[in-house]
Amino acid sequence: MVSGNPVSRRERPAKPGLSREGIVRAAVGLMRAEGMERVTMRRLAQALDTGPASLYVYVRDTSELHAAVLDELLGDVVGSPQPCPDPRAALHEVLQAYRTVLVANPGPARVALVTRPHGPHYLALIERVLALLAAVGVPDDRAAWLVDVLLLVATASAAEHSTRGGSPNAEADDDALAAALAGVSAESHPRIAALGAEQLLSGPGPLRGRWFVDVLVNGAAETPRP
Amino acid sequence: MVSGNPVSRRERPAKPGLSREGIVRAAVGLMRAEGMERVTMRRLAQALDTGPASLYVYVRDTSELHAAVLDELLGDVVGSPQPCPDPRAALHEVLQAYRTVLVANPGPARVALVTRPHGPHYLALIERVLALLAAVGVPDDRAAWLVDVLLLVATASAAEHSTRGGSPNAEADDDALAAALAGVSAESHPRIAALGAEQLLSGPGPLRGRWFVDVLVNGAAETPRP
DNA sequence: ACCTGAACACCGTTCAAGT
DNA sequence: ACCTGAACACCGTTCAAGT
Secondary structure (H helix, E strand, C coil), X not given: CCCCCCCCCCCCCCCCCCCXXXXXXXXXXXXXXXXXXXXXXXXXXXXXXXXXXXXXXCCCCHHHHHHHHHHHHHHHCCCCCXXXXXXXXXXXXXXXXXXXXXXXXXXXXXXXXHXXXXXXXXXXXXXXXXXXXXXXXXXXXXXHHHHHHHHHHHHHHHHHCCCCCCCHHXXXXXXXXXXXXXXXXXXXXXXXXXXXXXXXXXXXXXXXXXXXXXXXXXXXHCCCCC | CCCCCCCCCCCCCCCCCCCHHHHHHHHHHHHHHHCHHHCCHHHHHHHCCCCHHHXXXXXXXXXXHHHHHHHXXXXXXXXXXXXXXXXHHHHHHHHHHHHHHHHHCHHHHHHHHHCCCCCHHHHHHHHHHHHHHHHHCXXXXXXXXXXXXXXXXXXXXXXXXXXXXXXXXXXXXXXHHHHHHHCCCCCCCHHHHHHHHHHHHCCCHHHHHHHHHHHHHHHHHCCCCC
């Protein structure tokens, strides 16, 4: 009765053959097709041709589901260990790869900002960054405090510059900040007025990202922990 | 008919006397009483003894409402201009004040992470930080790129360390990351295992916050923009 | 103008019941 | 064990209608 599985396997993608993997894969597909805000239990269940209650066997929560989608996307970020001739360049590279994934997927980028990620791919990313920081010469105790912030800044800068093609909400937010900065009075806010909204806000994304990494690494090199 | 306003003013807080101010004030109250996730259009309307549709005269959106609550809280952060004998100390102070507000209010802290804030109090904060960076000796073009990140890191570190008493969600997130870091194998993740979850995760909040500010300022001082 | 009732189109999550 | 129908308790937002 069990061995042959005589009824055609996989006629439909995943009816009673539900699995966590299949669910997460479907969630990633739904997210690519319709955006993260449409990755809801109900819609996902519909896509899998079942009811929402069925998903709770494999996924605790909506937020766990979103976290799983995020980690799935991070699969490509950490390459093989690499010989690594120039560790600082390698650091820039891996963080740029991380940013690229998030810029392409604004929904998960926001997820990464709100819920501390902790999937296997994210752990691998932490490990890699720690190794590169050591190779660059940052003392271990400082690296421990730095890695978090390095990833945070990368996440935020990606989320910020992923408005093009992203959720309409994010774009409106950026516009509102730009408008607010531009509309400021030179008397009450002389510095903002002097610098101007363009100066404060953008600059070409990747260059800015690289600069921040250098600032953090250089700063950490000469700032002992208290 | 208009001048006297003969019917007792303000018998009930705000029935037909709705106003944006009143709405935001009520929202702040609701947030303090029940947490940010309960600050919904429907609940707020109920607290104001009206229907949800009425709020849309004064507030575009739920997200605009949340942003308004956040900015309201930021009112106390930027003190008077101050004589400022030691600008670096003043910088630490204002960022610490910002962090303190957000640690005390985890809901708005998360709002600040997801939607770029742009209220008047936030603009005042940007202005103040720019002035202090100049006083510290950071060149203007670097300060323009730095201010964003300085506030971002403060926001994130506050959101991270505001789990006590915050939304149960956040606490679970931190726990999950801690567990993931602690449960890592020394072979696959030697650096994480060597440092340990405690080292990587916490350390006393304010000290860590101060350290980051110093790292960023020191790093910016010696890292020219590309 | 400002305010409202009522509706539309959704949510997450649980639970008793089925297989 | 795994899966499900149905329900519970919510959401944001709009719109025609009232004052």
